Amino acid sequence: MATRPTGDVVTATGVRRVFGDTVVLDGIDLTIGSGEVVALLGGSGSGKTTLLRILAGLDQDATGDWQVRGNLAVVFQEHRLLPWKRVADNVALGVPGPDVQRRTAAALTEVGLAGRERAWPAELSGGQSQRVAVARALVREPDLLLLDEPFGALDALTRLRMQALFGRLRAEHGFAALLVTHDVEEALLLADRTLVLAGGRVVDDTPVPLTHPRAPDDPGFGALRRHLLDRLGVPAAA
Amino acid sequence: MTELATRPSATAQKTARPAARPNRRRWRRLTTPVVLVVLWETSSRVGVLPEEKLPPISEVVRAGWRLAEDGTLATHLLDSLARAGAGLAIGVGLALVLGSIAGLLRLGDDLVDPPVQMARMLPHLALVPLLIIWVGIGESLKVTLVALGVFYPMYFNLYAGIRDIDERLVEAARTCGLGAVARIRHVVLPGTLPALFLGLRLATGAAWLSLVVGETVATQSGIGFLMMEAREFSQTNVVLVGLFIYALLGLLSDLILRAVERRTLTWRRGLQAT
Ligand SMILES: Nc1ncnc2c1ncn2[C@@H]1O[C@H](COP(=O)(O)OP(=O)(O)OP(=O)(O)O)[C@@H](O)[C@H]1O
Ligand SMILES: [Mg+2]
Numbered sequence: 396m397a398t399r400p401t402g403d404v405v406t407a408t409g410v411r412r413v414f415g416d417t418v419v420l421d422g423i424d425l426t427i428g429s430g431e432v433v434a435l436l437g438g439s440g441s442g443k444t445t446l447l448r449i450l451a452g453l454d455q456d457a458t459g460d461w462q463v464r465g466n467l468a469v470v471f472q473e474h475r476l477l478p479w480k481r482v483a484d485n486v487a488l489g490v491p492g493p494d495v496q497r498r499t500a501a502a503l504t505e506v507g508l509a510g511r512e513r514a515w516p517a518e519l520s521g522g523q524s525q526r527v528a529v530a531r532a533l534v535r536e537p538d539l540l541l542l543d544e545p546f547g548a549l550d551a552l553t554r555l556r557m558q559a560l561f562g563r564l565r566a567e568h569g570f571a572a573l574l575v576t577h578d579v580e581e582a583l584l585l586a587d588r589t590l591v592l593a594g595g596r597v598v599d600d601t602p603v604p605l606t607h608p609r610a611p612d613d614p615g616f617g618a619l620r621r622h623l624l625d626r627l628g629v630p631a632a633a
Numbered sequence: 634m635t636e637l638a639t640r641p642s643a644t645a646q647k648t649a650r651p652a653a654r655p656n657r658r659r660w661r662r663l664t665t666p667v668v669l670v671v672l673w674e675t676s677s678r679v680g681v682l683p684e685e686k687l688p689p690i691s692e693v694v695r696a697g698w699r700l701a702e703d704g705t706l707a708t709h710l711l712d713s714l715a716r717a718g719a720g721l722a723i724g725v726g727l728a729l730v731l732g733s734i735a736g737l738l739r740l741g742d743d744l745v746d747p748p749v750q751m752a753r754m755l756p757h758l759a760l761v762p763l764l765i766i767w768v769g770i771g772e773s774l775k776v777t778l779v780a781l782g783v784f785y786p787m788y789f790n791l792y793a794g795i796r797d798i799d800e801r802l803v804e805a806a807r808t809c810g811l812g813a814v815a816r817i818r819h820v821v822l823p824g825t826l827p828a829l830f831l832g833l834r835l836a837t838g839a840a841w842l843s844l845v846v847g848e849t850v851a852t853q854s855g856i857g858f859l860m861m862e863a864r865e866f867s868q869t870n871v872v873l874v875g876l877f878i879y880a881l882l883g884l885l886s887d888l889i890l891r892a893v894e895r896r897t898l899t900w901r902r903g904l905q906a907t
Contacts, residue, residue, distance in 0.1 A: 451808055452807075452808075453804055453807065467808070468808070469805070469808040471801070471805065473801065475801055475804075475805035477802060477806070477819065477820060478900055478901075479823040479824070479826075479898075480823075480900075481900075488806065488809045488811065488819065489806070489809035489810040489811045489815065490809075515899075515900050516900075517900065517901070531809070535809075535810075
């Protein structure tokens with residue numbers, strides 16, 4: 396494991412983003428510590444993707460101050476692999492250095508796709524493609540991983556596998572992550588802290604003090620789950 | 634027999650069909666052309682079709698063979714190919730430059746695309762009289778005509794190809810640390826290739842068409858000249874030879890481009906490619 400920068404990997408204050416007359420982000424303050432996994436929850440259209448794109452450097456029109464330290468990698472909801480490049484070339488895209496091939500193979504092994512280097516993206520299933528996207532992020536040895544509903548498009552079973560994979564990789568590599576998700580359980584399984592976005596602001600910031608590995612029937616899980624659902628405006632089921 | 638009883642056999646037939654069918658269909662599709670050729674040959678042999686309007690197909694083949702043997706055909710063919718080649722090179726080159734500028738740069742789009750869109754409304758073959766005034770009736774007329782015909786399909790397909798690139802892929806490449814030049818090389822260029830091939834195939838078709846028209850104007854060589862000269866001496870069979878040559882040129886160039894395309898775009902075929 397590479398040595399991590401001490402201190403925070405993300406510091407943001409007063410981040411604002413306006414589309415026309417609509418204020419989507421209205422002064423976001425956010426810090427993510429080294430190695431910390433933060434889940435970002437919020438209703439549809441609350442600005443989660445917008446915030447993630449700003450941190451990824453994909454939005455030139457946001458205002459405010461933010462800084463990302465160290466290597467950054469992004470996993471999108473869709474795999475976004477280049478269809479004209481074989482799996483290995485997709486993973487190695489833009490990676491400098493002499494041992495790219497070995498590192499690519501290692502990253503593919505870590506996501507359970509050893510030996511698929513020469514496959515075309517068109518030959519992979521949705522879950523496999525998303526694993527390649529994770530490998531493409533891993534090979535960059537990120538200090539911060541930005542994930543926008545990375546498992547949202549997968550079937551329930553594959554999603555569980557991918558969540559377990561994420562947990563393993565995180566324990567192994569110790570990267571920090573901002574995980575955008577709709578799924579409260581996913582947030583509580585994977586994150587050290589959860590944020591809820593509403594009305595353009597962070598309206599809730601709750602640490603998740605559960606030990607790994609976690610399961611939905613752990614003590615304390617249910618209370619946190621109810622708390623988050625409450626903040627998301629979901630009425631409690633009887 | 635009841636409805637229920639007939640149905641299963643009907644579906645069984647449907648699934649069994651595809652294996653046996655393509656071959657039979659191919660033969661069936663050949664029937665009409667063969668019948669037409671036989672009809673042509675016999676009716677002009679017995680004199681139903683006057684010889685000077687449509688000589689029998691065997692006469693056409695014989696004329697073609699004679700022209701090939703004494704080298705006339707090769708000379709004229711080479712001249713035609715040289716014109717088509719020069720026109721293609723100029724037209725494709727210009728389209729690649731202007732299409733890239735318009736497709737990749739916003740300023741280029743604003744400056745280059747409007748005049749090209751307007752000029753598209755002019756059928757380029759209708760420019761012949763004007764081109765004669767501008768460049769004369771020599772070689773440059775033919776090459777210019779081909780280049781013009783080639784330019785438009787190439788330009789529009791390249792432009793549309795660049796525009797159709799999935800912006801999300803460009804973003805992903807950016808988050809992978811690729812700069813503008815690397816993004817063009819790894820994302821835009823390969824993503825545009827299918828459209829480029831389509832443009833090239835249409836452009837080649839346009840090249841032959843322009844050549845046909847160009848070579849009917851004051852020419853001393855080329856397949857078009859061969860045909861015009863034969864018409865003056867009422868050698869209908871040689872006129873037909875010229876027509877067949879044009880058709881063959883179109884067919885061959887398309888086949889070659891398709892083969893190159895299949896080899897280049899292996900990633901599209903997924904499983905079959907590995
Ligand atoms: N390019 C854009 N132009 C105009 N409005 C936009 C643009 N991108 C996002 N928005 C608006 O910003 C708001 C937040 O969008 P965003 O994609 O960040 O939501 P989200 O929280 O990610 O939602 P979801 O959970 O559905 O993915 C939405 O109301 C959307 O309409
Ligand atoms: Mg979103």
